[in-house]
Amino acid sequence: xxxxxxxxxxxxxxxxxxxxxxxxxxxxxxxxxxQTVLDLVAWIQQNADPTLAYRYACxxxxxxxxxxxxxxxxxxxCRTHVSKVMRGGTVQVAPLRNLPVIKDLAVDMDPFFxxxxxxxxxxxxxxxxxxxxxxxxxETPARQEADAAIECINCAVCYAACDVVSANPDYLGxxxxxxxxxxxxxxxxxxxxxRLTAVSGAGGCHNCHxxxxxxxxxxxxxxxxxxIAGLKRATVRAALRGKS
Amino acid sequence: xxxxxxYMLQRLTALIMAPLxxxxxxxxxxxxxxxxxxxxxxxxxxGSLLWAxxxxxxxxAVALHAAIGLRTIIHETMGLGRSSLAVLTSALFVxxxxxxxxxxxxxxx
Amino acid sequence: xxxxxxxxxxxxFALHRASGxxxxxxxxxxxxxxxxxxxxxxxxxxxxxxxxxxxxKIAEFGLVFLLAVHMFGGLRLMALEWLPWSPxxxxxxxxxxxxxxxxxxxxxxxxx
Numbered sequence: 001x002x003x004x005x006x007x008x009x010x011x012x013x014x015x016x017x018x019x020x021x022x023x024x025x026x027x028x029x030x031x032x033x034x035q036t037v038l039d040l041v042a043w044i045q046q047n048a049d050p051t052l053a054y055r056y057a058c059x060x061x062x063x064x065x066x067x068x069x070x071x072x073x074x075x076x077x078c079r080t081h082v083s084k085v086m087r088g089g090t091v092q093v094a095p096l097r098n099l100p101v102i103k104d105l106a107v108d109m110d111p112f113f114x115x116x117x118x119x120x121x122x123x124x125x126x127x128x129x130x131x132x133x134x135x136x137x138x139e140t141p142a143r144q145e146a147d148a149a150i151e152c153i154n155c156a157v158c159y160a161a162c163d164v165v166s167a168n169p170d171y172l173g174x175x176x177x178x179x180x181x182x183x184x185x186x187x188x189x190x191x192x193x194x195r196l197t198a199v200s201g202a203g204g205c206h207n208c209h210x211x212x213x214x215x216x217x218x219x220x221x222x223x224x225x226x227x228i229a230g231l232k233r234a235t236v237r238a239a240l241r242g243k244s
Numbered sequence: 245x246x247x248x249x250x251y252m253l254q255r256l257t258a259l260i261m262a263p264l265x266x267x268x269x270x271x272x273x274x275x276x277x278x279x280x281x282x283x284x285x286x287x288x289x290x291g292s293l294l295w296a297x298x299x300x301x302x303x304x305a306v307a308l309h310a311a312i313g314l315r316t317i318i319h320e321t322m323g324l325g326r327s328s329l330a331v332l333t334s335a336l337f338v339x340x341x342x343x344x345x346x347x348x349x350x351x352x353x
Numbered sequence: 354x355x356x357x358x359x360x361x362x363x364x365x366f367a368l369h370r371a372s373g374x375x376x377x378x379x380x381x382x383x384x385x386x387x388x389x390x391x392x393x394x395x396x397x398x399x400x401x402x403x404x405x406x407x408x409x410k411i412a413e414f415g416l417v418f419l420l421a422v423h424m425f426g427g428l429r430l431m432a433l434e435w436l437p438w439s440p441x442x443x444x445x446x447x448x449x450x451x452x453x454x455x456x457x458x459x460x461x462x463x464x465x
Binding site for chain 1: 358369370435438
């Protein structure tokens, strides 16, 4: 990063401090070229207040750790340029919505990953190492559905964007259901019926209202709404066959 | 809190009602011309098995559809539990279907 | 208005929910008025006379719009769920509103 001319006004960055109870604290952060929102948070922690808590790892949009609410919208902060989101020289950074705040910008991701497991997110192999490797044909419709859903980095941006999650605490959420859909389409997986039952409960796929906030905000441009629609069809077909 | 069965019922009643709503709107556009009167409406509907079946089906479908929809709204805004929701959904269905079928009987008998 | 909701398909959801709720609340009144036809056609006529007022005609226009937009919006949702995915979701949502507006305007023009 290069410094902008010294007369460039600093950015006013309000950052959430505290846990559930807390308040925004404002910091003046020097502006730099190609600065990301994560850069702002890191600058504050390194130069203004070392007690600021936040989470990140890869800084290149692969690990899914650094998602936060930026001006009220969930975003991956390492790939969000300040120039795209600042409003009149200010940026507001808050912890992800719909998850318990541990401290400052760090949320407890346990409910998110618990639901991922609850939705049948674990792969159940049908073969052992003694069997031959199963050929997977990329052009089959099921594989294309699985491929479309598989690029999720579990950043929980969709979970924070979803109003069904905030209204219905049992709702499994877009990421977990999207994962379930990728496994439903995986011919190597052997837990189809159990998974369809897992996504048909009180917090299952049928609670989705297709608001498509997940689609609008997913940084990897995935389509959890389409995945959830696929689960709705698959579970209805299973129910009509008498399997759930 | 919608499981697969209520989801199916909600979509099934919606599919049944889509053509009925179209018919209902067409009738309204036709009937409202020159003002509404009881004699005009009843002249069309009384003693008609066709209208009794049309609006009888509509009344039952809308009672189911509205009860399930209200259940979702009530759960998401008030966070009622599973058993209260079950009682509430059934009660809404019974009241709406009862009132609806009585109204259909009143205009077609 | 929370920023994460600021996209057209969230507004389509809000319209579907609001129209459904209002229609469900209107339904008992609608049934109750019609049931007067059984024993008291004069009372039914009394209610129907209200529909001569312009303000009631505007309210009826609103009801027809709510009914149409809930139906078209619902058909859009069922198409989304049951047909192959289409990238034109926003266009369909806008189309549902436009078609509902046309139908309810046609009703209003017939009523006045």
